[in-house]
Amino acid sequence: MWNCGRRIDMRATDKYEADLKSKGVVSLFDWVLGVVYRHNATISLVLVLCVVAAAGLFVIRDLQSANAEAQKLYLISVQGLKGIGELQFDAQETRRATLYALTTNDSNLQLEYADQSRDADQRVTEGIVKYQKQAKLPRQIELAGRLGRDWANYLPVRDEVLALILEGSTKEAVSLDLSSGVPSFERVRRDLNEVKRLYDEEASQRVANVEATSHRSVMRLIGILGFVFLLSSAAVWAIQRSRMLSAIQLAKMQMEFVASVSHELRTPLAVLSSAADNIADGLVEGKAGLQRYGTVIQNQSRQMKGLVDQILLFASTEDRKDRYALQPLPVSKIIESVLASTKELIQESGFVMETSIEPDLPPVLGDLAAVAQCLQNLIGNAVKYSGHSRWIGLRAFAGSLDQRIGWEVRISVSDHGIGIDRAEINNIFDPFYRSPRVSALQIHGTGLGLSLAKRIAETMGGKLSVVSELAAGSTFTLHLPIAEGEKLAMTRGLSQASSSTLP
Amino acid sequence: MGRLASFVVVLSLAGSLLAGIPREAAPSAELSVEQQATATEPLAIVVNRSNPLDQLSSAELRKVFLGERRYWPNGRRITLVMRDLGEPEYKTMLREVYQMDENSLKNHFLRGLFTGEILVSPKTLATAAGVRKFVFNVPGAIGYVRLTDVDGTVKVLRIDESLPEDKKYKLHVELRPAN
Numbered sequence: 001m002w003n004c005g006r007r008i009d010m011r012a013t014d015k016y017e018a019d020l021k022s023k024g025v026v027s028l029f030d031w032v033l034g035v036v037y038r039h040n041a042t043i044s045l046v047l048v049l050c051v052v053a054a055a056g057l058f059v060i061r062d063l064q065s066a067n068a069e070a071q072k073l074y075l076i077s078v079q080g081l082k083g084i085g086e087l088q089f090d091a092q093e094t095r096r097a098t099l100y101a102l103t104t105n106d107s108n109l110q111l112e113y114a115d116q117s118r119d120a121d122q123r124v125t126e127g128i129v130k131y132q133k134q135a136k137l138p139r140q141i142e143l144a145g146r147l148g149r150d151w152a153n154y155l156p157v158r159d160e161v162l163a164l165i166l167e168g169s170t171k172e173a174v175s176l177d178l179s180s181g182v183p184s185f186e187r188v189r190r191d192l193n194e195v196k197r198l199y200d201e202e203a204s205q206r207v208a209n210v211e212a213t214s215h216r217s218v219m220r221l222i223g224i225l226g227f228v229f230l231l232s233s234a235a236v237w238a239i240q241r242s243r244m245l246s247a248i249q250l251a252k253m254q255m256e257f258v259a260s261v262s263h264e265l266r267t268p269l270a271v272l273s274s275a276a277d278n279i280a281d282g283l284v285e286g287k288a289g290l291q292r293y294g295t296v297i298q299n300q301s302r303q304m305k306g307l308v309d310q311i312l313l314f315a316s317t318e319d320r321k322d323r324y325a326l327q328p329l330p331v332s333k334i335i336e337s338v339l340a341s342t343k344e345l346i347q348e349s350g351f352v353m354e355t356s357i358e359p360d361l362p363p364v365l366g367d368l369a370a371v372a373q374c375l376q377n378l379i380g381n382a383v384k385y386s387g388h389s390r391w392i393g394l395r396a397f398a399g400s401l402d403q404r405i406g407w408e409v410r411i412s413v414s415d416h417g418i419g420i421d422r423a424e425i426n427n428i429f430d431p432f433y434r435s436p437r438v439s440a441l442q443i444h445g446t447g448l449g450l451s452l453a454k455r456i457a458e459t460m461g462g463k464l465s466v467v468s469e470l471a472a473g474s475t476f477t478l479h480l481p482i483a484e485g486e487k488l489a490m491t492r493g494l495s496q497a498s499s500s501t502l503p
Numbered sequence: 504m505g506r507l508a509s510f511v512v513v514l515s516l517a518g519s520l521l522a523g524i525p526r527e528a529a530p531s532a533e534l535s536v537e538q539q540a541t542a543t544e545p546l547a548i549v550v551n552r553s554n555p556l557d558q559l560s561s562a563e564l565r566k567v568f569l570g571e572r573r574y575w576p577n578g579r580r581i582t583l584v585m586r587d588l589g590e591p592e593y594k595t596m597l598r599e600v601y602q603m604d605e606n607s608l609k610n611h612f613l614r615g616l617f618t619g620e621i622l623v624s625p626k627t628l629a630t631a632a633g634v635r636k637f638v639f640n641v642p643g644a645i646g647y648v649r650l651t652d653v654d655g656t657v658k659v660l661r662i663d664e665s666l667p668e669d670k671k672y673k674l675h676v677e678l679r680p681a682n
Contacts, residue, residue: 107626107627107628107637108628108629111628111633111636111640114636159640162640163643166582166626166637166640166641167582167623167643168623168624168626169623
């Protein structure tokens with residue numbers, strides 16, 4: 001029945017995956033989803049945040065640029081208007097002061113007006129020079145040159161008119177002003193009006209540019225917001241899809257787990273059922289027969305109990321809370337416990353276990369039963385995945401990655417078995433994970449052993465690492481912290497290591 | 504005789520030194536009676552910088568300031584610039600150039616204007632700066648200011664081939680005591 005149900009569910013899962021592939025989901029995207037799946041969607045959120053932040057910075061920079069452009073335009077407009085206004089006023093002041101001098105016979109007052117006229121013409125000359133320097137466009141340059149020439153032509157006439165006024169030749173002064181002064185100044189006035197008109201045109205052009213920039217900024221803003229919206233939607237969709245795939249994967253693994261556990265339970269149950277039937281039917285005769293059947297029932301019951309215990313233990317470590325009574329443990333005591341608990345398995349399987357323990361190892365911090373369980377799982381795996389090899393190495397030694405971390409005790413379990421594919425190394429510690437290769441080899445298991453061992457190691461403050469090569473063997477190493485207050489006798493060297501071999 | 508000559512030289516030197524000090528800054532209150540009596544400052548005759556003329560004789564200068572000469576060699580009409588009546592510069596001009604008193608000078612110009620011999624009456628200005636500015640503005644103007652009031656806007660004429668800085672320069676303004 002289990003097999004039937006499994007078959008139906010697996011068919012549905014396979015169909016879903018096939019549908020996804022048929023929808024054109026490229027492998028790269030699947031890889032991305034795999035990454036998302038493995039890193040719990042955090043990477044997607046970080047990516048979206050980064051893109052949103054970058055978009056925000058771009059928008060802010062764009063707005064700042066548009067604002068700076070508008071401010072620049074305002075300053076240019078204000079300063080330009082002020083400059084042109086002052087130029088026009090001073091030009092008029094030059095002429096006005098000259099004409100005022102005509103209205104009096106007081107030489108002292110006439111001199112004051114002459115001074116005012118000369119001061120104003122000095123300011124006009126400076127303004128024209130400034131405008132000539134600022135002129136960039138051909139029209140501006142041409143106009144600035146014409147203005148300078150016309151002003152230079154007016155000044156001698158003005159000087160002569162002033163001289164005539166001061167001399168007292170008012171009639172000649174008026175005549176000269178009308179014949180030459182007025183036309184000369186009119187040309188200057190026209191030039192100044194032309195400057196103002198040109199400036200207005202430039203200001204209009206600048207306003208148009210700012211409007212265009214502003215329009216572009218708005219369009220960019222809309223585009224960026226749309227892009228961010230699409231990206232966010234894509235991220236949300238990807239997260240949801242990764243979760244769905246994760247749920248499907250979990251369901252698949254759970255189904256495989258149930259199938260595997262059912263299979264593991266079915267064999268001893270079949271034996272138990274058969275033995276019970278034989279005893280009930282009276283087919284077992286004599287004490288010896290009963291003893292033989294009793295031993296069979298006992299062994300199968302223990303096997304079932306062990307399987308159920310492992311499942312319960314995995315369930316109990318699900319929350320990863322500190323449930324162990326950590327205390328200083330001599331490494332030798334750990335090794336003795338592990339050897340005792342696996343002696344029967346090693347002997348029945350026909351394995352040879354080579355043990356190597358570095359001398360003077362300090363006590364480690366851990367729970368004896370948990371450490372022993374962890375190592376039993378590793379040794380059990382070594383037995384299961386050793387292939388034709390019948391060798392297992394158990395080694396205890398001190399090690400350190402760097403000076404900051406300090407020293408630790410490592411207990412490794414090695415085999416010369418089938419090894420682990422590099423692509424599967426990251427998955428072997430996942431709960432319920434079973435390599436397709438070992439499934440194909442009909443190697444039974446629940447997919448909980450390594451996951452359980454890893455959880456035990458991490459709960460005790462240690463870790464579990466693996467080095468493996470396909471068809472060459474694997475070495476799983478349990479890293480355990482040294483008990484606090486203990487010092488490691490740093491006389492490293494395996495030359496002093498004691499070794500023994502169990503049959 | 505030799506002692507008298509030395510005394511005269513010393514007095515001349517003192518006079519020359521005092522001539523270079525502005526009127527307001529001259530420590531006239533501390534001068535001796537002899538020094539106060541002889542403290543003078545050269546009076547420069549100035550024309551517009553565009554005027555080609557560089558020098559005049561005393562006689563020509565008198566003709567110009569009397570209005571008897573109307574035009575400069577470049578054809579520009581001569582415009583006379585005077586200081587207010589009572590000013591030391593005016594008195595110096597009366598004494599050294601016109602060689603007549605105020606009333607005689609006034610009558611001279613009234614007569615000249617009436618007969619048409621003089622085209623324009625002299626312009627009278629209140630300050631030395633005014634004279635200077637007038638001469639600067641009017642190409643045909645001629646006026647007089649103390650040497651210390653001269654700047655680069657006007658040209659100083661040689662009179663009888665002497666500049667105001669020269670010893671033999673004749674036009675000097677007598678410095679008035681502080682009180």
